[in-house]
Amino acid sequence: MAILETGCKTLLTPMSKAFTKESDAEDAEAERDEGPALPQGTRNYMTPQGAEKMRHELLNLLNVERPKVVETVAWAASNGDRSENADYIYGKRRLREIDRRIRFLTKRLDAVEIVDPATQKGDKVLFGATVEVLDEDGVKKTYRIVGIDESDPAHGKVSWHSPLGKALLQSKAGDAVTFQTPGGGQELEVLKVSFVAIEA
8 A cells, every 4th residue: 555655646746736727626526527436534445456457547647648748748839839739739638637637546546445355254245245146037147346446337346335336235145135226226136255356
């Protein structure tokens, strides 16, 4: 954890204030666009793989994407009239997007609490659990309980804070849980709970 925090803060230090002019309100709005808000007063629970993926994205933005765009903007600015310079206008917009994403990722990593599913134990669904369920149509499905920023329902990864995640937490094999969907309530039977490493 300390390595993640120190690494991010060290790399962010050289960023000029000229690129962080957005107001707090604009920044908060931009953060909402980047991803779901963390529940107030909670840590940003994340698997090691999820944290590493986020850290990799941050480093790529800082060390590859941003310098490339800065170089393009500087080149475009040297070409004269900026008002009709598409490279300059697009470059500045892209730079703002990158800086917004950098701020978002940095805040998320600063608040991260890594929970390794492989170290979790017991028969109840906790963060990081892999849960096999049977739905109302008799179809077996497998879900993994992950962090808010790792959620990928199409691949069976559900946030611990989602309606399904909340319904599954603390349940165990044999339990029936109900959660709300846009189409109404849905019931699942928990068949199996296990704790294994989750791929990013």
